[in-house]
Amino acid sequence: MSHHIVEVxxxxxxxxxxxPALRGVSFRIEHGESVGIVGANGAGKSTLLLHxxxxxxxKNGTVRIGDFPVTQETLPQIRxxxxxxxxxxxxxxxxxxxxxxxxxxxxxxxxxxxxxxQRVRRSLEAVNAIHLRPRPPYRLSGGEKRSAxxxxxxxxxxxxxxxxxxxxxxxxxxxxxxxxxxxxxxxxKIIASHDLxxxxxxxxxxxxLHQGSVIVDGPTASLLADRELLAxxxxxxxxxxxxxxxxxxxxxxxxxNDG
Amino acid sequence: MVRIHTxxxxxxxxxxxxxxxxxxxxxxxxxxxxxxxMFLATVVSFPKYEIAEMMxxxxxxxxxxxxxxxxxxxxxxxxxxxxxFAVLVGVFNPLLDREVVVHWGSWAVxxxxxxxxxxxxxxxxxxxxxxxxxxxxxxxxxxxxxxxFGAPRLLTMQFLMLYRFIFILSDEASRMVxxxxxxxxxxxxxxxxxxxxxxxxLLLRAYDRGLRVHRAMLARGFDGTxxxxxxxxxxWADSFFLAGCGLFLVLVRFGHxxxxxxxxxxxxSG
Numbered sequence: 321m322s323h324h325i326v327e328v329x330x331x332x333x334x335x336x337x338x339x340p341a342l343r344g345v346s347f348r349i350e351h352g353e354s355v356g357i358v359g360a361n362g363a364g365k366s367t368l369l370l371h372x373x374x375x376x377x378x379k380n381g382t383v384r385i386g387d388f389p390v391t392q393e394t395l396p397q398i399r400x401x402x403x404x405x406x407x408x409x410x411x412x413x414x415x416x417x418x419x420x421x422x423x424x425x426x427x428x429x430x431x432x433x434x435x436x437x438q439r440v441r442r443s444l445e446a447v448n449a450i451h452l453r454p455r456p457p458y459r460l461s462g463g464e465k466r467s468a469x470x471x472x473x474x475x476x477x478x479x480x481x482x483x484x485x486x487x488x489x490x491x492x493x494x495x496x497x498x499x500x501x502x503x504x505x506x507x508x509k510i511i512a513s514h515d516l517x518x519x520x521x522x523x524x525x526x527x528x529l530h531q532g533s534v535i536v537d538g539p540t541a542s543l544l545a546d547r548e549l550l551a552x553x554x555x556x557x558x559x560x561x562x563x564x565x566x567x568x569x570x571x572x573x574x575x576x577n578d579g
Numbered sequence: 580m581v582r583i584h585t586x587x588x589x590x591x592x593x594x595x596x597x598x599x600x601x602x603x604x605x606x607x608x609x610x611x612x613x614x615x616x617m618f619l620a621t622v623v624s625f626p627k628y629e630i631a632e633m634m635x636x637x638x639x640x641x642x643x644x645x646x647x648x649x650x651x652x653x654x655x656x657x658x659x660x661x662x663x664f665a666v667l668v669g670v671f672n673p674l675l676d677r678e679v680v681v682h683w684g685s686w687a688v689x690x691x692x693x694x695x696x697x698x699x700x701x702x703x704x705x706x707x708x709x710x711x712x713x714x715x716x717x718x719x720x721x722x723x724x725x726x727x728f729g730a731p732r733l734l735t736m737q738f739l740m741l742y743r744f745i746f747i748l749s750d751e752a753s754r755m756v757x758x759x760x761x762x763x764x765x766x767x768x769x770x771x772x773x774x775x776x777x778x779x780x781l782l783l784r785a786y787d788r789g790l791r792v793h794r795a796m797l798a799r800g801f802d803g804t805x806x807x808x809x810x811x812x813x814x815w816a817d818s819f820f821l822a823g824c825g826l827f828l829v830l831v832r833f834g835h836x837x838x839x840x841x842x843x844x845x846x847x848s849g
Contacts (some may be wrong), residue, residue: 375794396800404798411791416594416717428800456595458746476799 324351324386324479324508326372331381333367333532341367343532344381349508356519356540357512359529360554365484365512366407368529372482372510373402385480400429403478403507407485409465413457418449418468421457425476443475444468447501463494470501480508487515516558520544528553593657593710596649597717602816603647608716608724608807610817614824615712621828622704627694628680633704635836639827640707647715657710658703665702669695718742720807727811736803740789747788752781 326349333342342364349355357365370376371383374395385401388394406412415421422443426436444450447467452460457468466486473481486502487495499518502509513519519526519540526540530553536543543549544558556562563569597604603611618639625633644654676691713721719739726735755777759769769777830836 370794373798375797395797396802399798399800402798404795406791406795406798408791411788412795414792414795415719417598419598420717420719424796424801425799427806428802428804430806454595454598456592472799 325349325384326480326508326510327382327384328368328371329382329384331368331371331378331383333364333371333376333379341532342371345529345532345534346381347527347534347537349510352506352508353525354509354511354523356523356526357510357529358514358516358519358526358544358553358555362531363529363554364532365529369404369482369484369510369512372480373404374398375404400476401479403473403476403481405466405470405473405481405483405486407488409462409469410458412469412472413460413465416456418444418452418455418457418460418471421468422471422475425472429476439475439477443471446474447471448497461494462489463491463497466490466494466498467501478507480510481505482510484512485514486511487513487518514555516544516555517560520558520560528555530554593653593714594718596647596653596714597720599648601647601715603643603715605816606715606820607811607813607817608720609727609811609813610821611712611716612721612724612728614821615708617825617828618708619705621832622701622708624832625697625701627697628690630693630697630700631837632831632835633697633700633837635831635840636704636828637707639824640704640711643711643715644707647711649711649714653714654707654710658706661706662699662702665699668702669698672698717807719805723805723807724811726805732803735805739805744785744789747792748781748785751784751788755781755784 328348329346331342331345332340334340345364345368357368359365367376371378371390372385374390374392377390377392383390385398388397388401390398413421415424419440422440423436426439431439440453441450444453447470449464449467449471452464452468455464457465460468470483470486483502487498490498495515495518499521502511502522509522511519511523523540525538526543527537528535528543528549535553536549545561547557550556618636622633622636640654643649644651672695673689673691676689676694678690679687680690680693681688716724722735722739725738726732756769759773759777763769
């Protein structure tokens with residue numbers, strides 16, 4: 321099962337205007353792990369995720385997905401292995417209907433029409449969105465768009481799911497439903513987010529980025545309870561670990577290992 | 580701006596009809612494109628004063644839209660939307676060509692007026708045929724079929740990207756104009772300088788957005804090849820459809836279908 325492993329070694333990236341985004345990032349994610357990537361705005365989270373599906377290619381350092389280094393030549397295999405859910409679902413949904421959008425990836429894999437249909441149905445069922453099939457994506461609500469966007473990634477049967485801010489812009493109920501959904505997936509999951517409560521619930525391990533470097537990589541429960549560390553990284557305690565503004569007591573929420 | 584945004588959203592609605600389940604939708608996109616091309620060629624081949632002979636051609640978009648369940652109201656809306664262009668093209672004909680070519684009862688009709696109406700009819704025929712093609716095939720399939728016909732890949736990709744950008748651009752533009760309206764005193768219109776700035780920002784934002792959409796396409800294995808929803812499978816039905824359309828068009832062009840219909844109507848009405 322080495323194809324589920326993500327290994328990043330000494331990854332560096334500098335934006336065309338000279339701004340460094342990643343400075344020697346290294347980590348290894350094993351099969352079936354759920355890992356949160358947190359950090360302040362501009363810490364390099366999205367840039368790091370773009371290296372994992374080959375949208376950006378490493379110039380200094382290496383990124384390996386299972387047996388393959390992420391290079392121009394291995395992109396077809398990488399994109400089959402890594403399903404990406406982008407921050408804004410509007411960027412991900414570009415076909416006339418949800419069905420067409422979910423079928424876009426399988427058709428690019430040149431699967432027969434029956435297999436494409438089967439994958440579309442299975443992916444939409446997995447995100448409880450089968451009723452959205454004929455709808456045009458621009459008419460969906462935020463939560464529906466997010467579900468459809470996840471289905472577009474699932475339809476390629478990826479081994480690894482990479483998600484950038486999956487809960488942003490969702491109302492509380494849609495957010496909770498999404499967390500329940502993600503918790504059921506058995507994929508290797510890499511989730512970049514500012515939603516620390518979601519990370520606390522879904523990801524037993526967390527990598528904290530600050531100004532393009534990994535400043536700590538360890539168990540979520542202890543990292544996200546470290547107020548001083550979080551402050552240094554431009555973050556704050558998850559709401560569930562903050563004291564009640566009235567009585568000062570904490571909710572005492574412990575991370576659930578749903579992944 | 581809201582109107583532009585609504586219109587652009589309507590284009591998406593037309594494309595959304597392409598996912599319906601009628602036999603026209605299941606025809607091979609190449610057959611429908613070939614039939615449309617033959618139709619357009621027939622329309623433009625008529626001499627400029629032969630209005631009555633062209634009228635039976637309306638049966639083509641009418642029949643296809645009926646079978647393909649394309650709402651006539653939607654087609655009329657698009658025709659109205661695009662009609663100013665056709666009117667502009669022919670509006671000066673009555674002034675330039677004043678020779679009387681036909682008498683309708685006591686009314687002497689000049690060549691200019693006839694050619695003006697001819698332009699309007701050709702416009703209605705060609706645009707409605709193109710709209711029906713889009714509604715029964717889908718934009719992606721049309722681009723994919725053009726690709727199969729040997730159209731340059733760069734061109735078909737440009738068509739596809741242009742289609743994506745219409746939505747992106749109108750979305751960004753409506754947001755920017757709304758933001759400007761909320762901060763301008765009494766809802767004043769933007770000055771020329773502000774328009775310049777808005778246009779510049781719009782271009783940069785649309786570029787960024789386009790880049791992200793392209794990344795999302797690449798992430799799902801897009802390699803520049805377009806794959807239509809129903810695939811390319813030429814069946815007997817496609818051959819019959821194409822042959823039927825061809826026969827109809829030849830009859831209209833070289834037969835006297837308008838005259839036959841007129842005679843038949845007169846006989847039926849006694």
